[in-house]
Amino acid sequence: MDNPLNLHQNLRTPLCDLLGCDHPILLAGMGGVARSELVAAIANAGGYGILGMVREPPELIAQEIDAVRAQTSRAFAVNLIPAATDPTLLDAELAMCFAKQVPALCFFWHPVAAAIKRAKTAGCLVLHQVGSLAAALEAEAAGADVLIVQGVEAGGHVHGTAAALILVEQVARACNLPIAASGGFATGASLIAARALGAQAIHCGTAFLATEESFAHADHKARVLTACAEDTVYTDVFALNWPPHAPVRVIRNSVTDSLGHRLLGHHPDHLPREIIAHEGDRPLPRFSTDSPLRITTGNLEAMPNYAGESASLITTLPSAATRIAEILAEAQIALARLTGAQP
Missing domain, CATH: 3.20.20.70 (Aldolase class I)
Incomplete structure (x- = not known):
């Protein structure tokens, strides 16, 4: 058999x-x-x-x-x-x-x-x-x-x-x-x-x-390894470069922590364009949907570090x-x- x-x-x-x-x-x-x-x-x-x-x-x-x-x-x-x-x-x-x-x-x-x-x-x-x-x-x-x-x-x-x-x-x-x-x-x-x-x-x-x-940045990978399901948040604050009403799940960071319970309701047209990182020669603003890659430099902590609840x-x-x-x-x-x- x-x-x-x-x-x-x-x-x-x-x-x-x-x-x-x-x-x-x-x-x-x-x-x-x-x-x-x-x-x-x-x-x-x-x-x-x-x-x-x-x-x-x-x-x-x-x-x-x-x-x-x-x-x-x-x-x-x-x-x-x-x-x-x-x-x-x-x-x-x-x-x-x-x-x-x-x-x-x-x-x-x-x-x-x-x-x-x-x-x-x-x-x-x-x-x-x-x-x-x-x-x-x-x-x-x-x-x-x-x-x-x-x-x-x-x-x-x-x-x-x-x-x-x-x-x-x-x-x-x-x-x-x-x-x-x-x-x-x-x-x-x-x-x-x-x-x-x-x-x-x-x-x-x-x-x-x-x-x-x-091709994710080593820092992003490290955050996934230490995250649990409760560390991920569902938010639409990382909205630049995408149409409105497009929520994401990311590992919580200083950006999401600063929002408290106001994780949703953010429109890309109403968010500032402050440059916090670069992907090669391309500038990346705070609240961008771009996650940190191998070639990214700058404030990686404030970028969206995507991860699902399976990070646990x-x-x-x-x-x-x-x-x-x-x-x-x-x-x-x-x-x-x-x-x-x-x-």
Whole structure:
């Protein structure tokens, strides 16, 4: 009899086959953080990498796509945000992705039917991250192939207000597309929980931000390792460079502490533009949505250090491949607890 805990038999899903990966573990396309080094490492370890190219110039997108392909032959996606990108820039970003023949695009925020249709016409697989049942149904109707369902526990920009425990199952009941669960999923136990809710994979940001290959600043990574769920806050004060009403989850800092209970209700047009850091030659104002990267200098503490509530479970800084191996091993233990077998 086959071992009931065989990971390849029990964890591989049809979504893995669709995406071209071995394990149902997706890298969130974190802007700035999910660069080519991390995407390639995830892909080579059997996961699915998503390149975070939010509002980046087409030249950088081309450079990063080429860098991924120089390090891996595995499939990957490019993450863009049509609803929060200038139409002219979005047009150029999409054109570059199509010219580079990327196999898949991942979109986020409000579904933009025209962008989904354009990607499908170009032959791309379309993943769409959503934060509500309404957005999931909208993305499905517009032609998306995969839904990434994000709970409010997630780090970075958060599109909805429902917990993943409810939202993932709700979307799974109502939609016919394969689902990856996002927001609080960072371990093998959470992978098994996601499968129980109806998801075919987990979509991880915080777990992979805290890896060697992540392009996040070392200070950001260190903050994740010492943070617990209660240290994260949901706020819209980091609003510059994004449309209004776009809350994020970050690790609390001097900026959020100064707000007290006034964490929400901040409009980008009403915030000052005081420069506190630089990303290379690019100045970064206080309240910007830019998180500290390897090349960032300045007041890193006052910048948004994105992390989900799953930071409570992230205490080491391994390679991306080791993180994936740990998740798979933990899943084996979780399955053993459920079946009464020995891992």
